[in-house]
Every structure is written in C-alpha cells, then in structure tokens.
Amino acid sequence: MIDLQTSEKTFIAEGLISHNSKWATVMDAYFPEAHVRRMFDPWTQFPAEEAPQRLAMKQKGSPTIDYVAHADPGKTGSNFGFAIGHKVMVPGQSLPHVVFDVIKAWQPQDFDSGEMDYEVIEAEMKEYVDNFMPTQLTFDQWNSIGFIQRIGAHSRKNNFKVTRTFERTATGPINWKTAETMKVALSLNLIHCPIYDLLELECLFLRKLPGDKVDHPDSGPVTTKDVYDAVSIVIHELIGADVAAYLGEQLSDLKAVTGLPGPKSPERAEDVRNQFSQFTAERREALRYGNPARPIPTRGRAPQRRR
Numbered sequence: 591m592i593d594l595q596t597s598e599k600t601f602i603a604e605g606l607i608s609h610n611s612k613w614a615t616v617m618d619a620y621f622p623e624a625h626v627r628r629m630f631d632p633w634t635q636f637p638a639e640e641a642p643q644r645l646a647m648k649q650k651g652s653p654t655i656d657y658v659a660h661a662d663p664g665k666t667g668s669n670f671g672f673a674i675g676h677k678v679m680v681p682g683q684s685l686p687h688v689v690f691d692v693i694k695a696w697q698p699q700d701f702d703s704g705e706m707d708y709e710v711i712e713a714e715m716k717e718y719v720d721n722f723m724p725t726q727l728t729f730d731q732w733n734s735i736g737f738i739q740r741i742g743a744h745s746r747k748n749n750f751k752v753t754r755t756f757e758r759t760a761t762g763p764i765n766w767k768t769a770e771t772m773k774v775a776l777s778l779n780l781i782h783c784p785i786y787d788l789l790e791l792e793c794l795f796l797r798k799l800p801g802d803k804v805d806h807p808d809s810g811p812v813t814t815k816d817v818y819d820a821v822s823i824v825i826h827e828l829i830g831a832d833v834a835a836y837l838g839e840q841l842s843d844l845k846a847v848t849g850l851p852g853p854k855s856p857e858r859a860e861d862v863r864n865q866f867s868q869f870t871a872e873r874r875e876a877l878r879y880g881n882p883a884r885p886i887p888t889r890g891r892a893p894q895r896r897r
Contacts, residue, residue, distance in 0.1 A: 625776040651722035670696040671816030723751035728758040
C-alpha cells in the first residue's frame with residue numbers, strides 16, 4: 591500500500607513517477623483517502639462463512655461469470671489502462687459489489703525501446719479475452735478502432751462466449767456520472783480490488799475541478815488517471831444502474847417534516863420561494879375553477895368557469 595509520506599525517490603525507483611515530477615499538495619481531492627484505501631482490504635463474499643482474504647490478480651475467469659472489461663489506450667507515450675471485473679451479491683445485502691480480477695497499466699518503460707509496443711499489448715489483450723470471455727470490452731475513443739476490429743474478430747472466431755467490443759463515447763456528463771458512481775460505491779464499500787499501487791495513487795491524487803469534472807494534477811507525483819478511468823468505467827457499467835436506483839430510493843424515503851432549518855444560500859432560498867409561490871398560485875386556480883386535487887391546465891386557453 592502507498593504511504594503518501596514516502597519520499598519521491600522511492601516513487602522514482604519503483605517507476606511510479608518520472609524524475610521530472612514535483613510534489614504538489616492534493617487540493618480538492620475527489621475521493622476520501624480512507625475510502626480509496628479500503629477497496630484494497632481483505633474481503634469475502636460470504637462473511638458469515640469465510641474469513642476475509644486479500645484479493646489477487648487472476649489469469650483466468652469462470653465461464654459462469656459475466657465479466658466486463660475496459661481499455662484506455664491513452665495518447666502516444668502515455669499509459670494504457672486496462673481492467674476486468676464482475677459483480678457479486680453478498681448475502682443479506684441489496685446492492686451488488688464489484689470485484690476486480692485484472693487491473694493493469696502498460697507503460698512505456700515496460701518495453702525495451704522505451705515506447706509503447708501496441709502489437710504486444712494487443713496480443714496480451716487477446717489472451718485476456720480468451721481467458722475471461724467478458725460480455726463486453728469497451729475502449730476509449732483515442733486510438734481504438736484497430737483494437738476494436740481485430741479483437742472483436744478474434745473473439746468471434748475463437749470463443750463460444752463472444753465479447754462485444756465497441757467504442758465508449760465519453761462526454762462531460764457521462765464522465766461525471768461515472769466518477770460519481772464510483773464515489774458512491776466506494777462510500778458504501780462495494781468495490782474490492784487486488785493491490786495495485788498506481789490505481790491507489792491515481793485515486794488519491796484525483797481532483798475535483800469546476801464544472802463537474804475530475805482530473806489528475808498537472809504536476810506532482812501522479813499526473814495520470816488511465817487506470818482509474820478503466821476501473822471507474824467497469825464499475826459504472828456493472829452497477830451504475832443499481833447505484834442510481836439506490837440513490838433514487840434514498841431520496842424518495844425523505845419525509846417532509848417541520849422545524850428543519852431553511853436553506854442557507856440566499857439564491858437557493860429565493861428559488862425555493864419562487865417554486866412555492868408558483869405552486870400556491872396553481873392551487874388557487876384549481877380551487878377556483880376545478881378539482882382541488884387536480885389543477886386544470888390553462889396553457890393555450892382560458893379556463894372555463896363551472897356553472
């Protein structure tokens with residue numbers, strides 16, 4: 591596990607950061623540190639029957655499990671993030687958990703030339719597809735068309751469970767929903783990973799930026815988020831709908847009560863007053879012209895007085 595007090599020399603020696611990196615304070619950290627570290631803790635699907643175990647990377651999956659994978663090729667010279675995971679139900683719990691089987695980043699320093707060898711990467715990814723047969727393998731928009739075509743053809747030819755390979759269009763709103771899904775899932779302790787230092791670092795240094803955006807710092811010990819991208823997208827694909835439904839249920843459980851403090855923001859208070867004023871105006875119209883429980887729409891025509 592990474593200690594943020596570890597010297598920069600250690601990170602350089604381990605190849606986690608470059609010699610040109612400079613330390614920077616993590617401002618506006620997006621994930622709570624405790625939540626990030628917790629996803630690497632020992633875990634078991636059956637807490638009443640088994641002792642928690644530290645998860646390990648797997649080389650082969652089970653044909654009875656539906657895996658989801660994502661690859662983040664990145665731009666030339668940057669890391670290539672990759673992750674495979676699946677969801678499981680824990681007895682007595684309503685929300686599914688996500689367990690990661692593979693977390694990986696190919697980096698330029700992994701190759702003798704010091705540059706990314708995409709043929710080697712593609713060959714390894716085909717092995718992962720053969721060994722796990724994920725239901726889908728999505729790719730980031732950057733530099734992915736060739737991978738999608740060749741790996742998709744390979745799966746159709748060689749595997750009885752065909753992996754759908756396609757490009758995942760990333761937009762600002764989609765990226766934000768993906769990040770928020772992971773944040774909620776981490777807060778609920780639904781994410782379980784084998785130890786992978788680069789993922790831990792990227793999550794710890796991820797920042798919240800204006801305009802509902804999260805990104806890596808421009809300087810400091812960690813200036814990438816390729817592994818985070820792969821992991822967060824797998825999480826969103828597996829349990830995004832479950833988390834959204836959970837949040838909807840939680841909000842619907844809120845009861846209207848009296849005596850609660852009002853909004854502290856003047857702008858928010860004015861917005862609430864405007865909405866209440868509009869509601870009461872419609873209510874008065876309903877009482878005057880129709881059924882009090884169902885206001886009569888007036889748009890496009892004048893309301894008719896009952897005789």
